Amino acid sequence: MKKLITALVIAALLLTLSSTSVYAGSGGVTGQGKGGNTRPTVDGVWLVETSSDTAVTAMSPLAEYRVKATLGDINTIDDIQTVEFHIYHTSDGSNWDADETAIFKWTKAGGWTMENGSATTTWAMGTNTAPSVFTGTAGDWYLGFRPGKLAQADATANWHASVEVWDEHPSQTGTGSGGNASMGAYNEISVDVGTIVFGIAAGIEPSQTGYIEAPASHYLTTQVASNATYALGSKSDATWSDGGINTITLTGTTDEPPLTSGYFSLIIDDQQTGASDGIPKTSQAVTSTNVTITGLGTQGRTETIDDGNEGTSDKQFYMALSFAVDGINEVTYSGIITFTVTN
Amino acid sequence: MSRLDNSRGGLISVLLLLFLVLAIFSPIPVVHAQEVGIAMAGTFSQQEFELPQGTEVSSPSVYVVVFNHLSEELNVQMLFTAPFGVEVLFDHAIFTLPAGGEQKVYITVKVTEDAVPGEYEIVVAAEATPKEGEGLKIATASAQKASLVVTGESALIYARVVSPDGDPIKAQVRLFKVIEDKLNELALNETGILEAKIAPGIYKVIAYIAGRTLAEETVEVKAGDSKEITLVVRTVYFEQFGIEPNYNPDTELLAFVRIVYSINNLYQAVSNAEVILVVNRDDNLLEQVSLILLSRLDMGRTGGSYSYLPAEGWQAGNYGLKLELYIEGEFYNDSSEEELLVTLPAAPLGLSVVWWIVAGVASIVIVIVIILAVRRRREEIAKKRRVERARRRREEQARKRREEIAKIIILLGKHREELIKKGREEIAKRRRVERARRRREEQARKHREEIAKIIILLGKRREELVKKGRKERIRRRREKRARRRR
Secondary structure, eight states: OHHHHHHHHHHHHHHHHHHTOOOOOTTSOOSOOBOOOOOOEEEEEEEEOSSSOOBOSEEOTTSOEEEEEEEEOTTOGGGOOEEEEEEEESSOOSSOBTTTEEEEEEETTTEEEEOOTTOOOSOEEOOOBOOSOOSSSEEEEEEEEEOOTTSOOOTTOOEEEEEEEEOSSTTOEEEEEEEEEEEOEEEEEEEEOSEEEESBTTBOOTTOEEEEEESTTSOEEEEEEESSOBEEEEEEOSEEEOSSSOEEEEOOSOOSSOSSTTEEEEEEESSBSSTTOOOBSSOEEOOSSOEEOTTOSSBOOOOOOTTOOOOOEEEEEEEEEEEOSSOOOSSOOBEEEEEEEEO | OOOOOOOOTTHHHHHHHHHHHHHHHOOTTEEEOOOEEEEEEESGGGOEEEEETTEEEOOTTOEEEEEOOSSSOEEEEEEEEOOTTEEEEESOSEEEEOTTOEEEEEEEEEEOTTSOSEEEEEEEEEEEEOOSOSSEEEEEEEEEEEEEEEESOOEEEEEEEEOTTSOBOOOEEEEEEEETTEEEEEEEESSSEEEEEEOSEEEEEEEEETTEEEEEEEEEEOTTOEEEEEEEOOOEEEEEEEEEEEEOTTTOOEEEEEEEEEEEEOSOOEEEEEEEEEEEETTEEEEEEEEEEEEEEOSEEEEEEEEEOOTTOOOSEEEEEEEEEEETTEEEEEOOOEEEEEOOOOOOSSOOHHHHHHHHHHHHHHHHHHHHHHHHHHHHHHHHHHHHHHHHHHHHHHHHHHHHHHHHHHHHHHHHHHHHHHHHHHHHHHHHHHHHHHHHHHHHHHHHHHHHHHHHHHHHHHHHHHHHHHHHHHHHHHHHHHHHHO
């Protein structure tokens, strides 16, 4: 029994000794240890200007900004293999979506890429910077980017950046997020109008009203892309002129024909009365100041879907031109009709 | 084209033919148009201006950008719509955009004293001007609108940025109007001082250095107020702080924790910066360890690492590790706290009763040995501490002795100087006495000489008198004898 106890004590002592062999030294302990490849860390994420580290609080589509990410790894940042940057609205997504989530990536082997896949986009990379020295335990990565034109502008929610970093072990990641910036509104408008003919090709009789006869669709199309709610309006020059003494004046009313000599009326609507007749359904006068076209006061932004292309919101307009009974000379008048998109 | 000829009959067919020909060349209602397009981005539509009469807002953050996405150049004119008394100024009002070009236009909103208080909407638009030519032209315009509240009341706000010591700091200061949790920038200054006339409301002032938000304050300003705001910024901070547990390769037990940190100094070099590791176990302070003491902490990033093992060894519990930064002995900043859960090794499962007994006995023995080891370690630590204290005492005593010796040397020096001074005075005094004595002796000698001369003279006189007396006596005797003879 004594031998057994002695053996047990010796065994226990051996066990104890082996488990308490720690390594003391001045200024911190030294000795061998198994560190277990600590995860890389994301120590800070900011949205900053291109020329400085000044924080951005308001962004604008198609202008360049940067995401600054301070990353760390106790085993030195040379361990870091991949860094993924997301610039997102409200909540971070895992797929590219031009109006909600843009994804960029840095890999040690391949450098910087924009992860939009096959989707056409106006998001773009700017000037990027990765650390030049990887021997330290912390470093700064700068992603230069230009928000796409449809990156949504939302008065109630902002854009942020998130960063995920991987080291040599794919399961070892660090994450972090930061930045808080609003997105400014963006709108663009174009009108595809080859040749428009009011009335018949021969013209419009005084006291009569002509409609869009060519193109055969009887309308013209505005193509709008906007990242925020918008309104579409129109206006016309107050007078049209032949470049000489002959002028005609816009009534700013829906009179057909205008009651005053030498006046003309311009009427617009986004619907027609019947199938393919080109006659504006609801008469709305075009005036010399921009007036929102009825029914187009609050249009939703142009949305995109996951991995989808950026598109436009198209609107058709039907117009009518009406001359007064008299005071209209037989000349060619010039004038400008302006379509305005307003955020 | 307008047909004014109302004639009817046989001429109709001729006229129709004529009209068709005319329509090909220049009929009024035919529009020869082209694809035109313009785009606008920017921050103007986000603005909710709230300005007192007689003020303006002109911030780098209030702008629009006009784009030409076409393949030919575009003439652009900036226009605005605003209420009476309100002016909208563009730094670029008319410009030409090349194909694919863009122009950033900064906007100033100026509310004159003539503006009537109220709520308004202001619109800025970039209008593409069609090229000259005949016929009806289609133009496009991009616009943004913002809200404007003109107030008749105003207040003043004065913000400055200082260090914890109260010294002015050159920082970027930005003033925002808070409207329904949304920040509307009103003013910006890079000098660390910002002053503005504002409408009553809630404002946020933020101080930045190198793009990092270092201090901010939200205040409510009422009409007539003159609000002063002092933003205290800490320009040195822990940018990184991480811990890495290291395990004994044989026992898989926690051996030590490697601590890695970096300090970022944004503003200027500071003296006497010390990093102290503060360790808690189960929310109770365990110990504080000085990791680094720098006589000078330069601007930029300074990193360090440290391998930590508690003085009493690892115990089961939840450890919290945090770094504190002291500058000139005063607390300045701290890091976030890293947590480390330390557990004791679990008992092995699925063993026989004998092994349980063996394990139990072994555990008891291990516990005893651990206790002994811990006690020994504590004793060693205590001994080390005693030795350390003794060494410190000795050093302290040596230092005091050195100080005392230095004091004595100083005193001796002073005393020596005093003695030298006294000696010099004594010598001078003695010399003076000697000179006086010599003068007295000289005078005495002269007196004696004079006396001797006088004595000699007196002696000569006496001799002369004696001679004279003798001669007299001789003469008298001769006379007496003569008389006798006579």
